[in-house]
Amino acid sequence: MATAVQRLRGTFLPLSFNSGLNVIGILVVLVALFASTQRVIEGGGTYFFQTLGFGLAQGAIFALVALGYTMVYGIIELINFAHGDVFTLGAFFSLAIITSPLGALIGLTPSSSGAGVILPLLGLFVVTMLFCALVNIAIERVAYRPLRHAPRLAPLITAIGMSALLEGIMNVWKGPYNLAYPDFLPENQIPLGGGATIAAKSVFVIVIAVVLMVVLTLFINRSKLGKAMRATAQDRDAAQLMGIDINRTISATFFIGAALAGAGGIIYGLYYNSVQAFDGFQYGLYAFTAAVFGGIGNIPGAAIGGFVIGIVFAMSDGYFTTKWTIPLIFAILIFVLVFRPTGLLGMRVPEK
Amino acid sequence: MAPILRVEGVSKRFGGLVAVDNVSFEVNEGEVFALIGPNGAGKTTLFNCVTGFYTPTLGTVTFQGRDITGFPPHRTAKAGIARTFQNIRLFDYMTAVDNVRLGHHVRMRSRLWDSLFKTPFERREEREITEHSMELLDLVGLKRHADSYARNLAYGQQRRLEIARALATDPKLLLLDEPAAGFTPQEKVELMQLVQVILARGITVFLIEHDMRVVMQASKRIVVLDHGEKIAEGTPAEVRANQRVIEAYLGKSA
Numbered sequence: 001m002a003t004a005v006q007r008l009r010g011t012f013l014p015l016s017f018n019s020g021l022n023v024i025g026i027l028v029v030l031v032a033l034f035a036s037t038q039r040v041i042e043g044g045g046t047y048f049f050q051t052l053g054f055g056l057a058q059g060a061i062f063a064l065v066a067l068g069y070t071m072v073y074g075i076i077e078l079i080n081f082a083h084g085d086v087f088t089l090g091a092f093f094s095l096a097i098i099t100s101p102l103g104a105l106i107g108l109t110p111s112s113s114g115a116g117v118i119l120p121l122l123g124l125f126v127v128t129m130l131f132c133a134l135v136n137i138a139i140e141r142v143a144y145r146p147l148r149h150a151p152r153l154a155p156l157i158t159a160i161g162m163s164a165l166l167e168g169i170m171n172v173w174k175g176p177y178n179l180a181y182p183d184f185l186p187e188n189q190i191p192l193g194g195g196a197t198i199a200a201k202s203v204f205v206i207v208i209a210v211v212l213m214v215v216l217t218l219f220i221n222r223s224k225l226g227k228a229m230r231a232t233a234q235d236r237d238a239a240q241l242m243g244i245d246i247n248r249t250i251s252a253t254f255f256i257g258a259a260l261a262g263a264g265g266i267i268y269g270l271y272y273n274s275v276q277a278f279d280g281f282q283y284g285l286y287a288f289t290a291a292v293f294g295g296i297g298n299i300p301g302a303a304i305g306g307f308v309i310g311i312v313f314a315m316s317d318g319y320f321t322t323k324w325t326i327p328l329i330f331a332i333l334i335f336v337l338v339f340r341p342t343g344l345l346g347m348r349v350p351e352k
Numbered sequence: 353m354a355p356i357l358r359v360e361g362v363s364k365r366f367g368g369l370v371a372v373d374n375v376s377f378e379v380n381e382g383e384v385f386a387l388i389g390p391n392g393a394g395k396t397t398l399f400n401c402v403t404g405f406y407t408p409t410l411g412t413v414t415f416q417g418r419d420i421t422g423f424p425p426h427r428t429a430k431a432g433i434a435r436t437f438q439n440i441r442l443f444d445y446m447t448a449v450d451n452v453r454l455g456h457h458v459r460m461r462s463r464l465w466d467s468l469f470k471t472p473f474e475r476r477e478e479r480e481i482t483e484h485s486m487e488l489l490d491l492v493g494l495k496r497h498a499d500s501y502a503r504n505l506a507y508g509q510q511r512r513l514e515i516a517r518a519l520a521t522d523p524k525l526l527l528l529d530e531p532a533a534g535f536t537p538q539e540k541v542e543l544m545q546l547v548q549v550i551l552a553r554g555i556t557v558f559l560i561e562h563d564m565r566v567v568m569q570a571s572k573r574i575v576v577l578d579h580g581e582k583i584a585e586g587t588p589a590e591v592r593a594n595q596r597v598i599e600a601y602l603g604k605s606a
Contacts, residue, residue, distance in 0.1 A: 222470070224460055231443055231454055237405065238441040240425035241434065243458025243521060 027308060039319055049196035051318035052311065057202035057271060059310020060209030064264035065287035066294070066302040067216065068257025074297035075233045075253045077152065081159040082139055084284015085166035086132050086258045090265020091275040092170050094128045095181055110182040117184045125208075125263055132262030133255040140254045145247070163281065170277040178276045181269035205267050212263055213303055216256065220299070225252055233297075282326075286313070289333040295343025305344065356381040356525055356556050357402070362411035364397050364580075371397040373580040374411070379525070384547060384557045386567045388591075389577035390600055395560045396438055398577070399527055403435050404428040416524065429458050434523035436514040438530045438560075444503035448494055448513050451502050452485035455520025488516040492546060508539050515546070519555070526550060528559040532566050544570050568592065576600070 031052070034040060040048055065087050072080045098108050107120040143158040185204055189197035220226035228249045231239040236246055268283070269275050290309040294301025309329060316325040336343060355378035364372040372394040379385040387395050400406040402413055404425040412421045415431055423431065443451050460477065489495045492512040497505060502513060511531060518526055528547075532540045540563065547557055547570055561567045567574060568588040576584040576591060578600040584591050591597055 224457065227454060228457065230446075231457075234443045234445060235441050237425070238437070238443065240405075241403070241429050241518070241521070242454050243426050243429040245424070245426045 024304065027304075027311075031311065034315065043319065046195050046197065047318070049192060049198060051314050053198035053202040054318070055311035055314030056307060057199075057205040057310070058313055059290075059307035060206045061264050061268055061271070061283075061306075062287045062290045062310050063303045063306025064209050064212065064260045064267070065284065066290040066306045067213070067299065068261045069284075069288050069291040070294070070296055070299060070302035071229075071253050071257045073291070074299070075229060075250055076144070076148070077297075078144060078155050078159065079288065080139075080144075080254075080257075081156070081284070082143075082162035082166055083136075083257065083261060084280035084282075084287065085163050085170070086136050086139075086280070087261040087265045087268070087283060087287075088170060088275065088277065088280030089135060089166060090128050090132045090262030091181065091269040091279070092174065092179075092265075092277075093131050093262075094124050094266045095179060095269060095275065097124060097127065098182055108182075108184075110180075112182070113184060121184060125266060128266055129259035129262040132258040132265070136254045136258030136261075137251050140251060145250075163284075167278055167281065174277060176277055178274045181273045181275050183270075183273050185270055201271060205271055208263070208267060212260060216260070216299075219256075225249065229253055286329060289329055292333060293336050293344055295345045298343060298345050301343050301345040308344075354381055355379060356416055357558065358412075358414040359398070359402065360412045360414070362398065362401055362408045362413065364394070364401055364406055365409045370580050372401065372408075372577075375575075375577065375580075375582045376411075377575045377582065377585060379556060379558050380573075381556055382551065382554070383572040384551060384559065384570050386571035386574045387558070387560045387577065388562070388564075388567055388574060392579075393577040393600075394580040395577055396529060397580075399435065399529055399560065402428070403433055403527065426458070429521055429523075432522070432524035433527065434518035434521045434525070435527035436511070436518055436529055436531060438533065440507075440510045440514055442502040442510055442514055442517070445501065447499050447501055448489060448505065449482070449485050449498040451513060451517050452488050452520045453481050455517040456481045456484065456522075458521050485516075485520060488519050489513075491519070491549065492516045493542075507534060508536075511535075512546070515550075519550070519553075523555060525556045525558060528557065528561075530560050530562060532561060532563050540566055 035048060065084065068083050068086075069080065072078055072083070097103050098110060103109055106123055108117060108124060112120075139162050143162050144155045147155040147158060185201045188200050190200050190203060191197050220229060228239065228244045229252065231242060231244055232246050232249045239249075240246055265275075268279075286309060287306065290305035291302045292305070293308060294303070294305030296302075309332070312332065313325055313329065316322075316328050357379040359378070360376050362372055362375050363370065375394075375398060387398065389395055397406065401408045404420070404423045404427065407422040412419055414420065415428070415433060418431065420428055420431055420433075443454065446454070460481070486495060486498060489498055492515055494505075494509055494513055494516065497509060502510065505513060515526075515528070515531070531547075532543050535543060544566065547559075550557055559567075559571070561570075571588065573586065574584075574588060574591045575582060576594070576597050578596075583596045583600060584594045586594070
């Protein structure tokens with residue numbers, strides 16, 4: 001156990017381009033193999049690319065949420081079960097703004113559409129990400145920090161408690177219904193050539209997620225705080241001696257993770273046009289599966305894991321049966337935990 | 353010479369266990385000061401009280417005339433105290449030079465803006481840090497291994513890398529926790545030379561050491577702890593002749 005933990009600790013590494021290339025290569029081959037099966041050929045290319053586009057968009061949301069799980073795990077070895085609900089909170093909070101007079105003030109109402117929504121939407125992202133980040137920092141301060149030296153089961157239980165609390169608050173706030181989320185995004189399909197198309201919606205989701213991930217990478221690779229995070233993940237005591245305030249660093253990790261989850265929440269709302277108070281529980285588990293798939297604590301792993309789970313999800317829904325999709329996802333979780341607990345990327349440290 | 357570090361009546365209790373019991377001493381600027389004692393005497397606990405990993409139950413720690421009692425470790429580092437650990441604590445998955453570069457963290461002035469957009473200011477600072485890191489690696493004889501991962505270095509090299517990383521924080525006082533543990537006689541000689549070089553850079557050295565030969569040669573003054581209490585203080589010759597010290601180390605003669 002101790003060695004497993006040590007091995008995982010070192011994996012708090014930033015997204016690096018070449019590291020993921022091999023893995024992406026393997027995945028592309030797998031998708032191609034899948035695409036050449038009888039069932040897919042019969043379905044036709046248009047349907048395949050639509051499904052793939054849907055999978056990538058869904059995967060982008062998984063990836064955004066998975067990053068928060070993996071960053072927090074990387075730095076304090078805690079599975080933050082409340083993270084999925086911070087994601088839902090992002091959807092709820094942004095919806096509340098849109099439906100309030102405040103939304104009208106910045107030019108967003110449930111019936112807005114067209115190019116005019118782009119700027120206000122950007123503002124909505126910023127405000128929501130900030131809100132989720134502050135909530136997550138508060139959660140860490142109240143429920144995890146006092147237990148930092150307690151046995152690891154203790155903060156895990158408070159995490160589950162925080163998850164239930166957030167779900168409860170959202171349930172009281174808006175009721176246990178499916179809430180309609182406004183449809184700001186264009187519905188048209190973008191042709192890819194040869195009859196294949198991708199939904200403009202999917203492109204939007206993928207682009208936003210990728211931009212956020214690139215910013216995160218730059219931040220962790222280059223900034224002083226990013227370096228402090230990597231150092232804190234590897235050895236907390238030694239990091240302190242370098243003048244790193246680990247409380248601040250851990251708060252920053254929760255801040256960034258929740259900001260990404262909040263963005264994921266808005267994207268989720270915009271993409272599915274519906275959100276419910278308990279969505280985050282299940283969605284969080286998918287994202288957690290994505291993080292484990294890529295190697296928990298490993299940042300590029302979470303991003304890749306998110307896309308993989310998203311594609312598996314869409315392909316299963318599209319070509320087999322939706323009933324088996326969820327069992328399939330969790331079968332993957334069990335399979336990875338049993339046969340490759342360090343995940344797909346696991347360790348990437350070159351030996352001498 | 354003025355005292356750079358003053359420890360006054362420091363006690364540390366863990367429940368019923370008194371790990372450090374009312375210990376006082378002063379470390380003067382520019383000397384090598386040693387803390388010795390049998391296993392479990394409370395030496396590392398005292399180090400932890402000075403560097404902020406523990407808050408003393410009682411007593412005060414004063415550094416350069418400033419009360420730093422209860423400062424968290426990142427603030428003692430900022431104040432100018434650096435340390436190494438008894439069991440080496442490097443960033444295993446970073447290269448040697450990155451370990452030392454990270455040591456500069458506490459003195460870096462670049463802002464988020466600078467690092468995201470690679471401003472000229474940030475580039476210059478990064479270059480200076482890299483140069484300084486290479487110089488420190490050279491000092492401890494690890495320049496050739498700058499790009500090796502810390503975990504792949506030999507044991508003695510890791511110890512020296514930890515010293516280089518500590519020096520990178522630009523300390524006024526360097527605490528070394530058993531720096532010669534597990535060293536060959538040749539390595540011990542080299543370590544003592546390194547301590548002299550560090551001293552020549554204007555850094556006071558405060559060390560815990562088991563090897564009496566090393567301690568007696570290197571240090572100017574020594575404090576001896578036993579069961580958390582200070583039982584002797586003085587020059588190596590005085591300590592060596594002290595009856596209580598002999599008893600603590602060899603047991604009471606019947």
